[in-house]
Amino acid sequence: MRSVSELSTRARVAALACAMLLTSGCERVVDITVPTMATRLVVSGRLELVRGMPSGRQTITLTTTAPYFEPSAPPPARGAEVRVTDSQGVTTLFREQINAPGVYVTxxxxxxxxxxxxxxxxWNNDSYEASDSxxxxAPIDSFYFTERTGLFAPPDIAREPGPRATVDFRDPxxxxxxxxxxxxxxxxxLVVADTAFRFRPMERDAFFNGALVRxxxxxSxxxxxxxxxxxLRHMSLSAQGYRFYLTLNNVSLGDGSPFxxxxxxxxxxxxxxxxxxxxALGYFLAAEVDERTARVP
Structure with a gap:
């Protein structure tokens, strides 16, 4: 009969051998078959009223879905009829750009x-509809640059020196x-595909309704x-637009963990x-925008 110490040593050697086998295994290429879904329309449209710079130029982009591993840009949705009607009954026709298929402009x-x-x-014998208000x-009162105060920020961000873009405004x-x-x-x-900034900062005024935000x-x-x-572009949202962006942020922040x-x-x-x-996929919204531009001193 072997001693307890001998059995323990053999067990450790066997465990080490298994670990080495797992870490030194050969690589294997696995082809993943992703089911091809029916083509769907994708809408990207935002009507904007910029404070102090009103413009009649508005753009709505229509594309279609594509296979998951398709390396090229999403195909444009050509030949659509695109119109926008306001609550006063005024209708505006958007025309597709000759040099930019799928981009409709007025x-x-x-x-x-x-x-x-x-x-x-x-488009393609289907009629689509979306509405937003x-x-x-709230106009920006001041736009300036200052060090991070640390309020509501993780300690590592709060300690990192350097100026941040800062605004003051009064919530109605x-x-x-x-x-x-x-x-x-x-x-x-800052918020583009494949960057560290995967979500847009957004807020509702539940905790500062009517207050001066400094x-x-x-x-940050x-x-x-x-x-x-x-x-910096400071934009209004409707309640449904806020819920969409909130859900988009939550999906974007998913890291693959069980939680x-x-x-x-x-x-x-x-x-x-x-x-x-x-x-259709995507979203149509309307927003008023107040924006400021400045050079960091």
């Missing part, structure tokens, strides 16, 4: 605050307001350098009136 739609806008698309945005009292922010540094937007830094994790040009949100097709607000079971 130069004659200046949005109006507190109006509801309905997008209607006719353009709500006023007595109404629900929803905000989303975009930031550009030297012309480059020293707010939407991109972005340390800026002297001489950089920063453009993360599983990836899924995000349901937008574009209904298919012809075949209700096949809605």
């Amino acid at each position: 130069d004659s739609l200046v949005p109006v605050r507190n109006r509801r806008y309905t997008l209607r698309v006719r 353009l709500l006023p945005v 009292p007595g109404v629900d307001n929803y905000y989303v922010w975009d930031q550009f540094v030297d012309g480059q937007r 020293g707010f830094q939407p991109y 994790g972005m340390v800026l350098r002297s001489g950089q040009t920063v453009r 993360s949100i599983p990836p899924a097709s995000l349901r937008g607000n574009v209904a298919n009136l012809t075949r209700p079971g096949e809605p």
Whole structure:
């Protein structure tokens, strides 16, 4: 009979051998077959009213879904009929650009605050519809650069030295307001595909309704350098637009752990009136925007 110590030694050797076998195994290429789904329309459209710079130029982009491993850009949805009608009954036709298939543009739609806008698309014998309301945005009182104070920020971010883009604004009292922010540094937007900034900062005024908001830094994790040009866009959202962006943020932040949100097709607000079971992907919204641009001192 072997001693207990001998058995223990043999067990350790066997465990080590198994570990070495697992870590030194050969590589194997696995081909994954992803089912091909029916082609769906994808809508990307936002009507914007920029404070102090009203413009009639508005753009709606229509593409289609493509196979998961397709390396090229999504195919454009050509030949669609695109119209937008406001709550006063005014209809505007969007025309497809000759040099940009799938991009539909008008130069004659200046949005109006507190109006509801309905997008209607006719494409491939299907009719689509989506609506959103353009709500006023609280104007920016001040735009400047200052060190992070650490308020509501993780300790590692709060300690990192350097200026952040900072705004002051007063939230209108007595109404629900929803905000989303975009930031550009030297012309480059921070939230793009495959970057560390995977979500847009957004807030509702549940805890500061009617208050003067001072020293707010939407991109508190972005340390800026002297001489950089920063453009901050401060936008209003409807309640349904806020819920869409919130869900989009949650899906984008999924890290694959057992506690993360599983990836899924995000349901937008574009209904298919012809075949209700096949809605379009994407979202149509209207927003008022206040933006500021400054150079970091």
